[in-house]
Amino acid sequence: xxxxxxxxxxxxxxxxxxxxxxxxxxxxxxxxxxxxxxxxxxxxxxxxxxxxxxxxxxxxxxxxxxxxxxxxxxxxxxxxxxxxxxxxxxxxxxxxxxxxxxxxxxxxxxxxxxxxxxxxxxxxxxxxxxxxxxxxxxxxxxxxxxxxxxxxxxxxxxxxxxxxxxxxxxxxxxxxxxxxxxxxxxxxxxxxxxxxxxxxxxxxxxxxxxxxxxxxxxxxxxxxxxxxxxxxxxxxxxxxxxxxxxxxxxxxxxxxxxxxxxxxxxxxxxxxxxxxxxxxxxxxxxxxxxxxxxxxxxxxxxxxxxxxxxxxxxxxxxxxxxxxxxxxxxxxxxxxxxxxxxxxxxxxxxxxxxxxxxxxxxxxxxxxxxxxxxxxxxxxxxxxxxxxxxxxxxxxxxxxxxxxxxxxxxxxxxx
Amino acid sequence: xxxxxxxxxxxxxxxxxxxxxxxxxxxxxxxxxxxxxxxxxxxxxxxxxxxxxxxxxxxxxxxxxxxxxxxxxxxxxxxxxxxxxxxxxxxxxxxxxxxxxxxxxxxxxxxxxxxxxxxxxxxxxxxxxxxxxxxxxxxxxxxxxxxxxxxxxxxxxxxxxxxxxxxxxxxxxxxxxxxxxxxxxxxxxxxxxxxxxxxxxxxxxxxxxxxxxxxxxxxxxxxxxxxxxxxxxxxxxxxxxxxxxxxxxxxxxxxxxxxxxxxxxxxxxxxxxxxxxxxxxxxxxxxxxxxxxxxxxxxxxxxxxxxxxxxxxxxxxxxxxxxxxxxxxxxxxxxxxxxxxxxxxxxxxxxxxxxxxxxxxxxxxxxxxxxxxxxxxxxxxxxxxxxxxxxxxxxxxxxxxxxxxxxxxxxxxxxxxxxxxxxxxxxxxxxxxxxxxxxxxxxxxxxxxxxxxxxxxxxxxxxxxxxxxxxxxxxxxxxxxxxxxxx
Numbered sequence: 001x002x003x004x005x006x007x008x009x010x011x012x013x014x015x016x017x018x019x020x021x022x023x024x025x026x027x028x029x030x031x032x033x034x035x036x037x038x039x040x041x042x043x044x045x046x047x048x049x050x051x052x053x054x055x056x057x058x059x060x061x062x063x064x065x066x067x068x069x070x071x072x073x074x075x076x077x078x079x080x081x082x083x084x085x086x087x088x089x090x091x092x093x094x095x096x097x098x099x100x101x102x103x104x105x106x107x108x109x110x111x112x113x114x115x116x117x118x119x120x121x122x123x124x125x126x127x128x129x130x131x132x133x134x135x136x137x138x139x140x141x142x143x144x145x146x147x148x149x150x151x152x153x154x155x156x157x158x159x160x161x162x163x164x165x166x167x168x169x170x171x172x173x174x175x176x177x178x179x180x181x182x183x184x185x186x187x188x189x190x191x192x193x194x195x196x197x198x199x200x201x202x203x204x205x206x207x208x209x210x211x212x213x214x215x216x217x218x219x220x221x222x223x224x225x226x227x228x229x230x231x232x233x234x235x236x237x238x239x240x241x242x243x244x245x246x247x248x249x250x251x252x253x254x255x256x257x258x259x260x261x262x263x264x265x266x267x268x269x270x271x272x273x274x275x276x277x278x279x280x281x282x283x284x285x286x287x288x289x290x291x292x293x294x295x296x297x298x299x300x301x302x303x304x305x306x307x308x309x310x311x312x313x314x315x316x317x318x319x320x321x322x323x324x325x326x327x328x329x330x331x332x333x334x335x336x337x338x339x340x341x342x343x344x345x346x347x348x349x350x351x352x353x354x355x356x357x358x359x360x361x362x363x364x365x366x367x368x369x370x371x372x373x374x375x376x377x378x379x380x381x382x383x384x385x386x387x388x389x390x391x392x393x394x395x396x397x398x399x400x401x402x403x404x405x406x407x408x409x410x411x412x413x414x415x
Numbered sequence: 416x417x418x419x420x421x422x423x424x425x426x427x428x429x430x431x432x433x434x435x436x437x438x439x440x441x442x443x444x445x446x447x448x449x450x451x452x453x454x455x456x457x458x459x460x461x462x463x464x465x466x467x468x469x470x471x472x473x474x475x476x477x478x479x480x481x482x483x484x485x486x487x488x489x490x491x492x493x494x495x496x497x498x499x500x501x502x503x504x505x506x507x508x509x510x511x512x513x514x515x516x517x518x519x520x521x522x523x524x525x526x527x528x529x530x531x532x533x534x535x536x537x538x539x540x541x542x543x544x545x546x547x548x549x550x551x552x553x554x555x556x557x558x559x560x561x562x563x564x565x566x567x568x569x570x571x572x573x574x575x576x577x578x579x580x581x582x583x584x585x586x587x588x589x590x591x592x593x594x595x596x597x598x599x600x601x602x603x604x605x606x607x608x609x610x611x612x613x614x615x616x617x618x619x620x621x622x623x624x625x626x627x628x629x630x631x632x633x634x635x636x637x638x639x640x641x642x643x644x645x646x647x648x649x650x651x652x653x654x655x656x657x658x659x660x661x662x663x664x665x666x667x668x669x670x671x672x673x674x675x676x677x678x679x680x681x682x683x684x685x686x687x688x689x690x691x692x693x694x695x696x697x698x699x700x701x702x703x704x705x706x707x708x709x710x711x712x713x714x715x716x717x718x719x720x721x722x723x724x725x726x727x728x729x730x731x732x733x734x735x736x737x738x739x740x741x742x743x744x745x746x747x748x749x750x751x752x753x754x755x756x757x758x759x760x761x762x763x764x765x766x767x768x769x770x771x772x773x774x775x776x777x778x779x780x781x782x783x784x785x786x787x788x789x790x791x792x793x794x795x796x797x798x799x800x801x802x803x804x805x806x807x808x809x810x811x812x813x814x815x816x817x818x819x820x821x822x823x824x825x826x827x828x829x830x831x832x833x834x835x836x837x838x839x840x841x842x843x844x845x846x847x848x849x850x851x852x853x854x855x856x857x858x859x860x861x862x863x864x865x866x867x868x869x870x871x872x873x874x875x876x877x878x879x880x881x882x883x884x885x886x887x888x889x890x891x892x893x894x895x896x897x898x899x900x901x902x
Contacts, residue, residue, distance in 0.1 A: 098802070150894070
């Protein structure tokens with residue numbers, strides 16, 4: 001059996017950053033396993049710009065951002081095993097893998113980093129009524145077909161959901177010659193980044209219909225039209241507001257879900273809010289030595305944050321294999337009023353560096369509000385925020401001295 | 416073209432009859448208007464092999480249900496189609512429903528089922544801890560089973576073709592005429608001359624009948640809508656669970672599928688469009704609300720898809736399986752095959768086979784008849800050693816295309832090249848489940864388009880999702896496939 005100090009599952013931005021940082025922090029042999037035929041993950045189909053503003057202080061495309069890490073991985077002497085699927089991980093960190101070149105093998109890792117990314121919520125999961133014709137795709141699948149394989153997916157397009165990939169695809173398909181009729185969003189606010197709404201919709205006069213959703217899908221073989229209706233505050237369709245849009249394509253950008261097949265099968269505890277594994281300050285899951293970072297842990301909107309979080313996971317994985325982890329029990333982080341989730345969900349102060357980075361999302365749009373940080377139920381710090389939206393992940397850096405003897409930490413919003 | 420026997424329709428009835436007749440030295444073809452087999456009611460139903468207590472004693476439905484149920488284990492073993500006898504429960508929540516259960520039990524007894532039992536509420540909850548604790552009692556039928564209806568239909572057709580039956584897809588019957596002692600059947604492209612016509616045309620069976628004979632029955636399309644849940648909640652039910660039946664049918668069931676998903680449905684709605692397989696807001700919410708009575712904690716976030724099927728409800732309320740010996744010798748109707756049609760199909764296929772053999776008087780058995788169908792490899796169920804051996808033999812076994820269901824490239828290639836092979840994305844899904852899992856083809860869709868295009872040697876733009884002109888790709892991007900040139 002081959003043995004590695006650290007094995008990362010997935011060679012997207014998370015896996016590559018984690019592998020590099022594990023190596024820098026003293027892990028000897030590090031392996032990254034990738035199911036696709038090349039490294040880079042979903043970045044390879046993101047040919048738009050806006051990547052790397054924080055990490056490289058440059059405006060890069062997805063493939064450029066990925067290539068920087070691929071180059072570093074090669075220079076660092078880290079192996080990437082492509083075309084290889086991890087079928088199973090066990091509690092003692094054996095990985096069952098399958099590839100055309102090597103068949104079925106079992107690898108032993110000192111530490112495992114889960115970095116498989118996420119998948120898209122589908123039309124089926126939303127149970128949108130209507131027929132089931134061709135021409136209904138998730139935005140990411142369409143992005144792959146258009147950007148990587150050079151195929152058009154339609155001529156007249158409606159997009160449901162204003163997630164970032166949907167917004168990006170509204171612009172992409174417009175540039176490729178399609179007519180994007182509208183983007184419908186069931187919530188009263190967009191799930192995407194403000195910059196994407198401006199650059200992908202406003203700049204191309206594509207209407208964003210807030211509080212609207214697709215309520216019927218028509219067409220026998222190929223999509224012929226969709227019906228968009230206004231919804232009330234409970235997200236229920238308002239009768240009489242139906243409007244039919246003649247279109248041959250419906251793209252769905254209605255949410256991303258962490259890919260949890262492997263952690264679920266391994267018995268790793270999951271957080272119903274992030275829908276990814278519960279992690280502690282080290283990005284370690286409920287099984288010691290198995291870490292999770294990037295979109296497996298919680299769905300990010302900027303790759304730069306994926307990189308930062310994954311470097312942390314890599315660093316702690318290296319510490320774990322060197323026996324440097326402090327496993328004194330810690331305390332949970334609690335998402336209070338207005339907070340959708342906080343990552344990490346558990347903190348062991350003895351393992352934290354000088355500052356602790358918390359990532360969180362809010363439940364709704366807040367203008368001019370106060371964000372309270374409470375330690376042991378007492379407000380220890382209040383951050384005034386001008387504008388908070390669910391589509392933009394927030395982060396807070398908290399100095400160690402604030403929480404070193406704490407029993408609980410929570411965040412809440414007062415508007 | 417000349418055939419001894421022409422079967423119209425490649426659903427469960429047509430496929431089962433083709434498979435049963437393929438044992439004999441007669442030339443047989445099956446005409447199907449869609450581009451794949453099992454593309455009507457046979458692909459969208461509950462997939463239940465009923466025990467047989469529902470149908471009224473003395474009906475064809477009751478007769479063939481009981482016989483069919485008994486044939487299932489052996490048939491599915493022979494064709495290598497997954498089948499599990501999970502047993503069924505009909506729940507009663509009040510005294511009136513408990514009384515209905517006793518009637519059902521009595522009816523089952525008259526139909527010939529021996530091992531029906533009434534369970535107390537406590538016994539039910541022991542077997543099904545997650546269902547509504549208000550359950551008073553239940554009728555337990557250990558013989559009820561589950562099967563994938565489209566996989567069985569495809570397997571039957573493949574078995575028939577392995578034994579020499581021809582299949583013509585996208586061949587809609589436009590007209591049937593008497594021609595001397597036989598018949599001539601016209602489609603858009605061809606003419607088929609035959610001595611024997613078997614009408615298995617599902618919701619169109621009355622139209623086919625009326626091409627040759629005076630109207631004798633009419634088919635009313637009845638739609639049923641369904642939800643399919645993720646494998647993550649495979650353990651929410653252990654049996655096929657019905658509520659008490661009503662005039663509208665057997666009602667909303669919750670059942671495990673053979674692939675460990677959970678199916679919830681159907682409702683029953685009389686519609687006018689025979690192709691009306693859309694789902695509706697009202698229909699879906701009716702199904703869900705009704706199912707909550709069985710399972711109050713039914714997890715909405717675990718829905719992976721919804722679908723509906725249109726069943727061929729005959730105005731006679733019983734199957735119509737009849738040889739018109741006088742009016743049209745050699746013409747046989749197999750019509751009105753609604754529930755329990757799936758269960759009954761293997762049995763009435765044998766019955767129709769006997770009719771046909773009698774009609775031809777002398778028919779020899781084929782010497783090289785193959786009883787079994789070649790099994791699917793199901794790579795993910797193999798041991799590590801077997802998997803290694805397979806990858807060495809064909810590296811495409813080492814490439815997982817469908818992450819959700821663990822399907823390899825070699826398995827996809829195999830179902831494309833089998834008899835009655837896959838030609839479309841949904842055709843691949845119904846044979847090896849790619850796209851039937853939780854990502855619903857989001858990841859594997861583009862890869863399967865590529866594989867179909869390569870294996871069938873047709874451009875990717877021509878690959879269809881399902882029937883008709885359901886092409887997925889509308890052309891190349893303006894700059895074509897050279898992504899480098901783009902900004």
